[in-house]
Amino acid sequence: MNGPDLLNEHVGVLKSRMGTFYPGSHVIYRGQNLHEDLKDMDWLALYVFGITGRHFSQAQLRLMNALWSYTSYADVRLWNNRVAALAGSTRSSGMLGIAAALAVSEASIYGGPPMQRAVAFFNRCLEQLDQGENLEQCIREELARHRNIGGYGRPLVNSDERIQPLLNLAAELNLHNGPYLKLALAVEDKLLHGRWRMRMNYAALVAALGSDLGLNARELYLFVFPVFLAGMPPGYIEASYRTEGTLYPLPCDHVLYAGPPKRAWARSKANRAL
């Protein structure tokens, strides 16, 4: 069935395997009663259960929690945080500012997309290594294809202060022996000692640890959605307390113009229905 017949079959019908609520009675969340079966679950566990339908151990959840908290920077210079802070400075609503800041976090050079590229690279790499290729070959192919490797190198500096604490925690929790983490570290070693001089950044480490936790690419993508969230409200709040409009004020001469010189506008020639 296709076309209008297919659409017609769905008019007024909402089929779901994920859940619903029965007002005044109970709530079903992924087949479980939210206020009975899941009532003691902490929020992170519930969020991950919502994404995967699976339950994780306390050690795994602790590591997942750290993946979020170790990158929660209350620094409004960071481009996504700045959106939330600018919303505070312009006296917009906190929800709008933070929602927009989260949306902006899906960026080419940070956040979910580089992590997605890292997951895809690791998966390709593991497949190729299985087929007998060597790691250097995988790296060269990836560089030839994308001119960079998702999760390696960093926009501002070529080192990452989040890596070691997270590696320490993974070791403490005995979650540091997975194949993805081993591969991620081996890639960094090759990149550092080859001519590329690139270090692993947070995206690659999250991609590796998340994959070793059993999250597939889509699950990991949704898992990292709030990864920067905790860094955003402080900037919004601080900007709200300061005098309005005082965050990043720019005098006119701070816009460095490189366009055409001043010129006269010729009256529009297009037809006007006046």
Place this chain on the structure above:
Amino acid sequence: MSSDENPNTVRSSIWHEDAEPDNPFAARTAYCRGYDVYGEMLGQARWAEMLYLLFMPDPPTPAQTELLESLALALANPGPREPSVHAAMCGGVCGSTAASSLMAALAVGAGQLGGAREVYSAASGWASCGTNLAAWQGWLANTSELANGIWPAPEHPPGFDPHGLGTATPVRQTLACLAGYGAGPRLPWLQQYLPEMEAAAGRPLSLSGVAAAALADLEFNPEQSEMLYLLLRLPGAAAHALEQRALGYKKFPFGVVDLESATEEQTA
């Protein structure tokens, strides 16, 4: 320190402002690509000309102006059945903020089904195939290769209607009107080869496909086309959000969920 070395400057080839003598933060004059916006363009230029000039180095020709203005009219309201407008109405109906309704419309209207990413993909098709039918036939046969990072692979050829049986009347009317301006070669070519293009896609042309061709005829690149498509569809989302706000959630569809079991999931 010269402004070249000043780390606190923003660079722009679009906008320049001269400050009032007594206040460096207040603009006395504002120039868009060199044209005095408030001193000369205001009252002289049309909205479509300003819109075009923001994205392009020079003003549009009269034919381009007419084309952009008519495209804006055609895209202004996808209507309340369309998912991005539905999303905006979800904001309006419960009294969410105005901006959140538009953000909802942007998010839902950003994707591969009738949304801005579909226009981006179709515009990429125009950039690679131009008016070469054989190239289009090859491109339309391999659209699954357009999967890119966070965007799911297209489930239908971009610019065509996955659920349509024939070319919808408004799509034909829009294509005929826009092609008539003669602003570029793609729209007239699309009109001429519509049967062949629809046969290659296996589906009828959609309004997003006409929009992609029109934006390509206006010389916008795929990134600009994506952005303009997002922008031009917002008026209807805004109007319908406000309309539903006044009506309230009790007069808006809520529905009943038919909960399927995990067993059905496994067997589905």
